[in-house]
Amino acid sequence: MNSILPWIILLAPAVSAAVITLFTLRWKTVSSSISIAAVLVSFTCSCLIFAHSTIAAAEFTWIAISGIFQVPLGLTLDPLSRTMAVLVSGIGAIIHIYSLGYMRDDEGKSRYFAALSLFMFAMLGIVLANNFVMLFIFWELVGFTSYVLIGHWFYRDAAANAANKAFITTRIGDFGFMIGILTVWMATGSVVFAEVAPRMSGLTNHPTFLTIAALLIFCGAVGKSAQFPLHVWLPDAMEGPTPISALIHAATMVAAGVYMLVRVAFVIQTSQTALVIVAWIGTITAVMAALIATQQNDIKRILAYSTLSQLGYMVMAVGLASNDAAMFHLFTHAFFKALLFLAAGSVIVMLHHEQDIWRMGGLSRKLPITFVTFAVGALALAGCPPFSGFFSKDAILALAYERNTPIFAVALFTAFLTAFYVVRLLVIVFFGKARSDIANESSESPPVMTMPLIVLAVLATVAGFVFFAQNFLTLPVEKEVAIFVPVLAIVALIVGSGLAISLYRNRTHDPIDFEVLRHKFYFDEFYSWLIYWTQELLARVSAFVDRWIIDAGAVGGSSRGTWGIGALLRLIQVGNLQGYVFLFGLGIVAIIYFAVFH
């Protein structure tokens, strides 16, 4: 029944993007209305499909090379994708509405909303795709639209560079992803998830092959979900408008990596080696990003590193073979991270685009709604009961405790660091005295921006409770032994936040100074150096080949060879007619001699 309904979820934003780009670029209000209407249509359809689990999507044939390569145009509608579609379109809708306030006076408002619609189309495509080829195409489309959105203020060098960096870095991961898809297709002869899954079990006697295939597919998630070592693009992506940061960081782009891993878990989970590597990559990302976050001074960058850290948790959960825990954290994280970014955006707009936390301070009295909602998000992020983050993080910690003790230790340390940097941020931005005039004169944001904050704050509070979350997800099963884990987590929380409060209360500058952390472990510098030298080396080799082999050898050589032979030959041109005749006669005689007497 209703088999076209799921396609409407997907196509509404696409139509909106096309209409805005083709017809209404000049009328900003019309453009934003179309875009918001489209995302609301998507959200409504998602909810309808979520409510009626019997709905199936119409399927079309796209590519059919008989017997070799079949790609249908189809949608997966299982509990996972239905939940994710509601989440993505819901958070997307909130961000669309918030953007009305944030981008009120922007020159490129129409372009912004067109790109936003296209982004929703791509992201929903990833969520609903039922085969690897569609998944990959939407995956790349997300990469492209994020490039457009991050570079929205392209006339600023930093934004243009950040957009390039995001696109190129994720593209590196995508390349591995593409090879991974081809590998899986080669091994199983199908790209449709439902067909690949049962065939994977037939490959268990090729463990190395399975590990390689799983890790190649994981490459895509490393790029998109900004895992170590391709995490460098995410903090720079903060150059985009703040709603975009919220969108990319909360339920969509970076979550796409984790969602993809869960979606193709049948590949990843066939290899124990791959699982261990995935888990450790997640763990390293989590702790590294948390360490860097403790020394950043830009409000959005701190949040960006916190996203990295939380994504690390999710990937860790995937690596520990628990999709439920990963999806649970993704679910709660989507709410509190969208909330944090939108609240941070509210602060930034009211402070006239000031992002340095050391120029804020005392904002709890100036922006009370923003403060309360931000605090809810921050506490959820830090994993403070009873906010949502506590439950999902606890689930992952319990899982780690049960399956891999070293990872548990690192994860616990990360929880401590999370509490530390979150409370540091809260204390510096919202308490103490205002450290600049603009912070002193700021006032609360308009309702179009605070309303989404309040909605998200409520969701971020309740999303972790079983009665709410179980409607959307299969919750991970808590074991008896895990009772000891939340206690440790709360201890880490208290120690971390206590330390942060005592260190940062009434400060005007940062009392601790870790150069390594402030420079983000020198990753950017290292990559610049690496690229500089590989490029330099390549350039030198090419220059050598060009200058000495092509120029001097092929081109110069033939010209000099011709010239040299000519120079030799003209020596016998003596200009004496009788001389020529004599030689000519000698030649004739020689020819006759050889012809007749030999």
Add this chain to the structure above:
Amino acid sequence: MITLGDYLLVSGILFSIGFAGVMLRRNLIVILMSLELMLNAANLSLVAFSRFRLDPSGLPNYNAQVFVFFIITVAAAEIAVGLAILVALFRARQTTDVKDISSLKF
């Protein structure tokens, strides 16, 4: 009795005189005349061959004689062109001496 060998001997002497003239004389007009001498030496030997090598039917081989007509025709054309060049050259350089015509030399 005059044999084929006598004709060939005369032809060879004529050719040698012509060749010596081409090699040794400096005047272009004389060189051209010597060239004609060499061509006619060849004609003489061809005609002699034609006359002394009879077909089985007892007739001479006319191919060689036709060949000679062609050579005479071509030689006439050649000498016309050669003399025209010579006149043009003389107008430009006021000389017919080959020693003075060496501007293409390296």
